[in-house]
Amino acid sequence: MFGTGLLKGLGVTLKHTLETFADDRGKVPDRYRDSIELGQGRRIINQPIDQEGLLTIQYPEEKRQLPERFRYIPMLIWDSEKNEDRCTACGICAKVCPPQCIWIVRDSDANGKPVTRPAEFYIDAAVCMSCSFCVEFCPFDAIKMNHDYELAVFDRYPQLVYDMEELTVPLEYYAALWPEQYAVEQEKRAKDEEEKKAQDEAKAKAAAAKAAAAAAKPAAAPAASSGGAKLSRAEELKRKAQERAAAKAGGDGESVPSPAASAAAADGEVDAKKARMEELKRKAQERARQRKAEAGE
Numbered sequence: 001m002f003g004t005g006l007l008k009g010l011g012v013t014l015k016h017t018l019e020t021f022a023d024d025r026g027k028v029p030d031r032y033r034d035s036i037e038l039g040q041g042r043r044i045i046n047q048p049i050d051q052e053g054l055l056t057i058q059y060p061e062e063k064r065q066l067p068e069r070f071r072y073i074p075m076l077i078w079d080s081e082k083n084e085d086r087c088t089a090c091g092i093c094a095k096v097c098p099p100q101c102i103w104i105v106r107d108s109d110a111n112g113k114p115v116t117r118p119a120e121f122y123i124d125a126a127v128c129m130s131c132s133f134c135v136e137f138c139p140f141d142a143i144k145m146n147h148d149y150e151l152a153v154f155d156r157y158p159q160l161v162y163d164m165e166e167l168t169v170p171l172e173y174y175a176a177l178w179p180e181q182y183a184v185e186q187e188k189r190a191k192d193e194e195e196k197k198a199q200d201e202a203k204a205k206a207a208a209a210k211a212a213a214a215a216a217k218p219a220a221a222p223a224a225s226s227g228g229a230k231l232s233r234a235e236e237l238k239r240k241a242q243e244r245a246a247a248k249a250g251g252d253g254e255s256v257p258s259p260a261a262s263a264a265a266a267d268g269e270v271d272a273k274k275a276r277m278e279e280l281k282r283k284a285q286e287r288a289r290q291r292k293a294e295a296g297e
């Protein structure tokens with residue numbers, strides 16, 4: 001019959017409305033059982049576990065208790081233990097942000113050398129789509145999602161472009177909003193630090209062993225040379241050069257050459273080298289010509 005579907009749909013809607021109304025009224029004492037009083041009639045309400053229908057919340061006086069995984073716009077973490085920003089201005093979050101609403105300016109030292117901290121950090125909250133990609137990709141746990149959602153203002157600029165000061169929150173704030181995730185991260189951090197400590201200790205031990213071995217070597221060297229049986233490589237080369245010079249001077253019946261004669265000899269060597277290079281070049285050109293001729297080009 002025409003309109004049956006419409007009537008069925010209206011029936012379902014009516015059923016839900018009545019059930020919700022009954023549930024909501026019937027559990028009035030329950031709905032405030034776990035609520036957090038904020039004063040002046042304002043409170044944060046926890047959904048009663050046995051609530052079946054919809055829960056009517058008198059917003060803005062009443063607000064829903066947000067689940068941990070609720071996310072709105074990002075916040076930057078100030079590490080209160082180390083007294084520094086966790087952000088290193090690596091720029092990964094800005095690169096992965098789909099609507100490109102993050103701007104970062106890296107800080108620099110007195111000499112103008114870039115350092116691993118941001119001088120400026122902006123997020124345009126009007127563009128941010130709360131995807132949390134920046135959080136997922138940050139390698140330093142420096143950016144997390146905030147739960148603050150009442151951010152409406154009349155003008156977009158500059159109110160909705162949050163700067164570093166507005167975005168930064170202490171680590172404790174994040175720990176309170178995301179207790180489970182914070183605990184998991186802390187556990188991982190502690191484990192990583194332990195591993196790093198063990199690696200550093202192993203490296204230090206290896207370095208100490210190497211230093212001890214190096215210190216033991218010079219003691220053995222004099223013992224080997226003390227017999228005078230072996231000359232060092234440098235001494236050997238020097239001796240040979242002296243022998244060659246003496247033999248040359250003796251053979252030619254000349255004395256040791258003067259500096260001017262040495263310079264002339266050096267120039268002669270350079271000229272000979274140049275001539276050899278020219279000869280090699282000429283031969284290479286000749287070979288190229290031959291190859292072309294063989295190929296009939």
Ligand code: SF4
Pocket residue numbers: 086087088089090091092093094104137138139140141142143
């Ligand atoms: S928030 Fe994280 S990803 Fe973004 S610049 Fe800072 S350290 Fe890099």
Ligand code: SF4
Pocket residue numbers: 073074096097098099100101102123127128129130131132133134135
């Ligand atoms: S939550 Fe998504 S849209 Fe917002 S700043 Fe991060 S990456 Fe960009």
